Amino acid sequence: MTLMPNMTTDAVLTADTHLIQSFADLNLLKQDGARTVIVGADGTMVRDSEGNQLIDGIGGLWCVNVGHGRKEIIDAITEQLTQLDFYSTFYNFTHPAAAALAEKIASLAPGHLNKVYFGNSGSVANDSAVRILHHYNNRLGRPKKKKVLSRIGAYHGSTHLAIAMTTPLYSEGWDHVEGLVHHLKSPHHWREGGGLSETEFCDALVQDLKDNIERIGAENIACFIAEPIQGAGGVVVAPEGYHTRMAAVCADYDIKYIADEVVTAFGRLGHFFASQDVFGHTPDIITTAKGLTSGYQPLSATIVSDEIHEVISRPGGMFLHGMTYSGHPAAAAAGLANIAVMEQEQIPQQVRTTGKVFENALRGLADLDIVGEVRGSHFMMGIEFVKDKATKEGFAPEDAIGLKLAKAAQKRGLIARPLGNILILSPTLILSEEQIAKIADILRESILEVTATL
Template sequence: MTQDRINLDTDTILEKDAHLIQSFADLNFLKDKSARTVISKADGTRVWDHDGNELIDGIGGLWCVNIGHRRQEVISAINEQLNTLDYYSTFYNFTHPTAVQLAEKLVSLAPANLTRVHFGNSGSVANDSAVRILHHYYNRIGKPQKKKILSRQGAYHGSTYLAMAMTTPAYSDGWDCARDLVTHLRCPHALREANGATEAEFLDLLMTEMRDKIEEVGSENIAAFIAEPIMGAGGIIVAPEGYHKRAIELCRAYDIKYISDEVVTAFGRLGHMFASEDVFGIQPDMITTAKGLTSGYQPLSATLFTDEIYDVIAGEGAMFLHGMTYSGHPAASAAALANIKVLETEQIPQRVRTSGKRFENNLRALSDLDLVGDVRGSHFMMGIEFVKDKATNESYPDAAKVGLRAARHCQARGLIARALGNILILSPTLVLTDEEIDDIARILRESIIATRADLNMEGF
């Protein structure tokens, strides 16, 4: 069956693709078959489209293929697990060795205060789980009114009904979600929000606004503050230095739990297995993770939390009425264990501290181009924001589709990059060679120059 599909020509696949709904896509635009790309093969840092064109995977599948594609260690572990125990649930009184091993491993890697693990199958589910667990926790301790969640403009926490509410409103235009549960704080995006303030002044402003919002909503009504260490799908937004430490101090002062959304940042992307403590110096009450947990080889997520929370929800008379059929799936757990072993054995996070900085610095060098208003991020999590006027940081109108144009030029030159409005996002595999890093920078420079020429020619 697989070979039959591979033997189909590209046009036939795209005709059949009419039945498939792509996520976060302009479905009307995709009615034009030429707007879609069929990816048929992958290996290492690269993928191939169905016509045989080789492409550097500059988005790591979707932030997730940290160890690279087609690693036989992970594939073999999945196959072996399926041949041993293909599926059993972790519901009721059941468990199985692979999920147990993985939970123990995650606890050994996470900040020391996080000792309990609940598995799901996506980052959205991990974040929903975190909130459901906290709501139940507060019910159990006699504070049932503590339900509100503080999030931020520009955040991305998933696309389920609750997770989308915690995500920046720009992602839910025209769609419903649990908005009444969430209050959004200002985005910590210096280019667009600092208005000329220094980094320290901007940080003070953000913290003052956070305190004011807590007091306006009432700390007695707020269950948690959720934050990505670096904002991902909202545009690679890096908060001012010290932001997370100051934010968690406010949370502690007002009896608000801190959820660190490490769906993207964990498992090496910033040079550490978890970034919350090792990079940003905080021990959150909960960490959510997915993506790099299995490097995308299987769908799996995890919500980690403290004994203090666990002791309440596991007390006498409590029932844990939450879970998914595939929570802790044996094959997914095996994939995660094998993936983590590759990360540790090959010291990939440690290598990222050097190779990721080379990547970051190469991309920051693109700031000399007229179209580039900002290059931001860290290591293998980078964003390039395009502007019409560097002096004023004026953006191009949506009709210019600058990010999409740049992404198309990149793909024509052998690189997949992700367009997000006037932003281009790069989140490649973590095993790039120095030569590949330099190639990406070259392709980006050529593509940005070509994009500027297009815009000039069309009068934008």
């Protein structure tokens, strides 16, 4: 007798479903055939309910870094569940898997980032970072030092606080924490540079930071939060030197720097962490999730500096923050096994080569009429489509250009993520060069097909 419910695809494919899906047009999902039902996966591929084999061009959702179906990780989860299915890391309780994973993460993180708080999503990791800094400032007798600097184009999650730190576009029709977060200018040179050179644009962004600090008052600002490369805001790479310069300004004003590496950590840019190894600075906090377990279990980590931890662990106060499943044994086991696979197979090192092959293959699409900009780095790429390359005029929302292109690509065997006029590619990190070439061919064919209908 099986204890599992009947999981036939018929229940999922009916228009009247009980499941509320994330970031979806719920009205559209009422229609028959509106969903793609994924029923299996292996390596770089997934299989839908109709038997189609598809290249997972979005890596689940920026997260299946080592590929699907890795027996090493599945076995580690199973073994952990057999030994200890669950115990919390509340109060004075802990367990070996969480302790071992925290130690491993600290050994990989840059500089003085040696203390790890576990959550279960990137949103929770970022919420935790801000709550920790608020408590940190309370303990230092600075109760007004609470405001957060973020950026237009940022994506930091969808909980009530994280969505406030996210670019306002994602809050349309929804409420969020008011008055706490201030958004700095977008670091997107191609869209926002206005004729400035990249260096001049970077100067302007740094000045914008200084102007906002002076306006708000450094005594009121707890932190600046930034993704090394903006992800769901359109895969935007800031000008060269941006992060080191912004970090230096923050340090001058005693403002903590949070690097949101929910997407960029664990190999996507060729290193376990990108802040120091790719962008040349060590933040005060790094948040991560997604690639930490390659999506095999929900787990996030908020990694804080020794200095922050020293303050929040002083006598006379409690750390009144926690989730039931923080450091779940099975999730921690998945994280340890995932990192072991990455180290044994040298996946981050491979990405430094294959990721550049992928990046260059997609940049080769820039000759097509509606391709305005191909941007990103390694296995984190975005393609923005325009009506006119000279003016950079975009398509109207009703044109649904990204969705049309995603459908055309899926018809040819590739899952890509539409985001307005942008198509995002964030595949597994184990693609072969032959698969990379196939992805580029599919995208070219799809773009040409859609262009012909415009």
